[in-house]
Amino acid sequence: MKIVIIGNGLIGSQLATRLADAGHDVSALGRGDGIDTTTGEGLDRVLVGAEVVVDLTNSPSWADDDVLAFFRDSSTHLLAAGRAAGVGHHVILSIVGADLLPDAGYLRAKVAQEQLVQSGPLPFTIVRSTQFFEFVPGIADAATVGDTVHATPGRLQPIASSDVVTHLAEVVAGPAQNATVEIAGPEPLGIDELVRRLFATTGDGRAVLTDPHATYFGAEIDDQLIPAPGADAWIAPAAYGTWLGSTGSRRAS
Known part of the structure; x- marks a missing residue:
C-alpha cells in the first residue's frame, strides 16, 4: 500500500518507520521536501499513486487567527489534491x-x-x-514565570507517542471508518502532577505551583471539564511512570 504522511515530526517519523517495517510503501514529507500545504505547493507531485494520506501537519504559529487559517487552508488543499490523485483514505490526528x-x-x-x-x-x-507524555516539558516551559511553573490541577489522560503510533498505524493500514476514534493513556493525572513527576525524574529545580487558573491551550480546565476520552476509546498500555523511567523522558526534557 502506498501511504503518504504529510508531517515528519515526532509522530510522522515514527509512523513512517512502523509502516515501512510492515511492508508498506511509505514516505513522511515536510516543508523541506518542497511541500506547502497552505498553498498546495508540491501536493499533486507527492500524492501520485497514494492510496492513503495521513495529515500530521501543524501550524508554525499558534495565534488564534493564524492557526485557524492554517488548518483550514491546509485541509482544503490536502483534500482537493487527494481527490485529484484518487486517494481512498484521508487520516488526521486530532485532540x-x-x-x-x-x-x-x-x-x-x-x-x-x-x-x-x-x-x-x-x-x-x-x-x-490525548496529550503526549513527550509534550509535558513544553507545557512546563510555557507555564514558567521566573523559576516557578504555574500548573493547573485539571487532569489529562496522556499517552506515550509510541503508543499513539501503534494504534495510528493500525488505522492507517485499515479501511476508512468515516468516523472519529479516540485513543488515550491509562490514567488521568493533573497537569501539576505531571510536571512535578517529570522534574523529580530529570532533576529540574523549578518550583511547581498548583494554580487552578493556569490554562491549557489557553483555556481553564478543572475536574468538571476534563478533555477526557469516551468509553469506547482505545486505552494504551504505557503508564506515565513507565515512560518517566525510560531514556525517552530524559531526551524529551
Whole structure:
C-alpha cells in the first residue's frame, strides 16, 4: 500500500518507520521536501499513486487567527489534491476534547479541521488523541514565570507517542471508518502532577505551583471539564511512570 504522511515530526517519523517495517510503501514529507500545504505547493507531485494520506501537519504559529487559517487552508488543499490523485483514505490526528474547550483557539482550529474532513470528498478516519507524555516539558516551559511553573490541577489522560503510533498505524493500514476514534493513556493525572513527576525524574529545580487558573491551550480546565476520552476509546498500555523511567523522558526534557 502506498501511504503518504504529510508531517515528519515526532509522530510522522515514527509512523513512517512502523509502516515501512510492515511492508508498506511509505514516505513522511515536510516543508523541506518542497511541500506547502497552505498553498498546495508540491501536493499533486507527492500524492501520485497514494492510496492513503495521513495529515500530521501543524501550524508554525499558534495565534488564534493564524492557526485557524492554517488548518483550514491546509485541509482544503490536502483534500482537493487527494481527490485529484484518487486517494481512498484521508487520516488526521486530532485532540480528545477539542470541542469541549471553545476558549482555546488552537482547539477551535482543530475542530474546524475535523469539520472540513467530515464534509469533504474523501473517505476518512479522524483519530483523536490525548496529550503526549513527550509534550509535558513544553507545557512546563510555557507555564514558567521566573523559576516557578504555574500548573493547573485539571487532569489529562496522556499517552506515550509510541503508543499513539501503534494504534495510528493500525488505522492507517485499515479501511476508512468515516468516523472519529479516540485513543488515550491509562490514567488521568493533573497537569501539576505531571510536571512535578517529570522534574523529580530529570532533576529540574523549578518550583511547581498548583494554580487552578493556569490554562491549557489557553483555556481553564478543572475536574468538571476534563478533555477526557469516551468509553469506547482505545486505552494504551504505557503508564506515565513507565515512560518517566525510560531514556525517552530524559531526551524529551
